[in-house]
Structures are given as structure tokens and as C-alpha cells.
Amino acid sequence: MADLTPLLAFRWSPRAFDPAATLTADEAASLLEAARWAPSAGNGQPWRFALGHRDDETWKRILVNLPSDDQPWARHAAALLLGAHLTAGTTASGTTVTGVARDAGTGAAYDLGQAVAHLTVQATALGLYVRQIAGFDHTGLAADLDLPAGVRPLVVAAVGRLGDPASLPTALRAQEVGLRRRRPLADLLLR
Ligand SMILES: Cc1cc2nc3c(=O)[nH]c(=O)nc-3n(C[C@H](O)[C@H](O)[C@H](O)COP(=O)(O)O)c2cc1C
Numbered sequence: 001m002a003d004l005t006p007l008l009a010f011r012w013s014p015r016a017f018d019p020a021a022t023l024t025a026d027e028a029a030s031l032l033e034a035a036r037w038a039p040s041a042g043n044g045q046p047w048r049f050a051l052g053h054r055d056d057e058t059w060k061r062i063l064v065n066l067p068s069d070d071q072p073w074a075r076h077a078a079a080l081l082l083g084a085h086l087t088a089g090t091t092a093s094g095t096t097v098t099g100v101a102r103d104a105g106t107g108a109a110y111d112l113g114q115a116v117a118h119l120t121v122q123a124t125a126l127g128l129y130v131r132q133i134a135g136f137d138h139t140g141l142a143a144d145l146d147l148p149a150g151v152r153p154l155v156v157a158a159v160g161r162l163g164d165p166a167s168l169p170t171a172l173r174a175q176e177v178g179l180r181r182r183r184p185l186a187d188l189l190l191r
Contacts, residue, residue, distance in 0.1 A: 011124045013131040016168050016176055017076040021161035023053060027126055028079065031159065034122030038115040046086040046108035047115040050145050053079050058145070062156055065141035070133055073168060077131075077158035081119075082141065085112040090150035112154055123159060131158045 052059030062080040085108035120130045133156045141153050165176040
């Protein structure tokens with residue numbers, strides 16, 4: 001395998017988080033700063049975030065909208081971060097426009113993904129771990145967080161310190177300590 005920078009090589013997505021660990025204000029600022037400096041088409045920066053620290057109101061509203069299977073482990077994360085993006089026809093200032101040349105919906109989701117990827121790298125630099133969750137109640141969370149029209153929730157990132165895999169149910173424990181796999185590079189290259 002070709003060499004990777006340690007920040008990428010050591011990143012992985014756990015489910016076992018330390019239930020006693022908290023996310024400091026400096027750490028939260030550092031993660032959001034990493035997302036803020038991600039590249040985006042036309043520098044549109046169509047990403048928006050809602051950050052909840054364990055047991056605060058935002059955290060509770062995010063947690064209850066996660067799949068019931070994921071809530072037991074996600075509640076141990078120090079923070080839950082919603083990643084949302086502006087929808088087609090919504091500008092960075094929140095106003096609605098027509099005739100946008102780019103598919104702002106798809107493009108904004110792509111840009112949000114880059115911002116969250118930056119955040120995961122910064123998390124690794126801080127000794128933090130992130131597991132993203134896309135399968136949540138998007139409509140419920142948008143309502144519970146009172147998101148403005150034109151802001152679409154896409155992903156929740158559970159962020160925290162590593163916990164004990166023994167805290168997980170047996171099936172998840174096996175995944176937690178199992179080998180991570182990737183397709184061979186030859187499968188990915190089109191030519
Ligand atoms: C956009 C996105 C959505 C994901 N959704 C879920 C999810 O709903 N539930 C879950 O347990 N993991 C989810 N994951 C985590 C992936 O399963 C994980 O990143 C993948 O298995 C690769 O493992 P690694 O991150 O440890 O390399 C998601 C990851 C991404 C990037």
C-alpha cells in the first residue's frame with residue numbers, strides 16, 4: 001500500500017465512544033474552522049452546521065432523530081454535529097434565486113461532504129474520532145431544529161474520544177475490532 005499521511009491513515013469511524021469525554025470549546029472551534037476552510041464550487045460555502053454537546057438541547061434533538069439502533073452508541077459521543085446544505089436556488093445569504101446554472105442541490109451536498117471530510121482530518125489531529133450517520137429522520141430533525149427553508153439536513157457526525165468496544169452489543173463489537181476493508185485501487189481506476 002502506498003504511504004498515507006498519518007492523519008488519514010489513523011482516521012476510522014468507531015461506535016464505541018468514551019461517555020465521560022467532552023468536547024472543549026477550543027476543540028469545537030478547531031473542527032468548525034477546518035470545515036469552514038474547505039474548498040467549494042465558486043467558494044459558495046453552502047454548508048451549515050448545528051453542534052450539540054452531550055446533554056444540551058441541540059444534542060438531545062439530534063439524538064432522538066437518529067435510528068433507534070444507533071442511539072445507544074451515539075449518546076456516548078461528546079458531541080453530535082448536524083451537517084446541512086443550502087438547496088438549489090438558495091444563495092449563501094439565504095435568499096432565493098432562480099436560473100442557477102449549477103445543480104446547487106447536488107453541488108452543495110458535494111461541498112458539504114468536503115467540509116465534513118476536512119473536519120474528520122482535523123478531528124484526527126486532535127485525537128478525536130468521528131462516525132457519520134446519514135440514515136436519520138431528516139424531516140423530523142429539520143423540524144426539531146427549526147431549520148430555515150432552503151437548508152437540507154444531510155449527515156450527523158458523532159464526535160468524541162475512543163471508548164471501550166466491550167460497551168457495544170456483540171455484533172457491533174465484532175465490527176468495531178474487525179479489519180477495515182477497501183476495494184483495490186485497480187477496481188476504482190476507469191482507465
Ligand atoms: C455519508 C456517510 C454516511 C454514513 N452513514 C452511516 C450510518 O448511517 N450508520 C453508520 O453506522 N455508519 C455510517 N457511516 C460510516 C461508514 O459506514 C464508514 O465510514 C465506512 O464503513 C468506512 O469505515 P471507516 O470510516 O472506519 O473507514 C457513514 C459514513 C458516511 C461518509
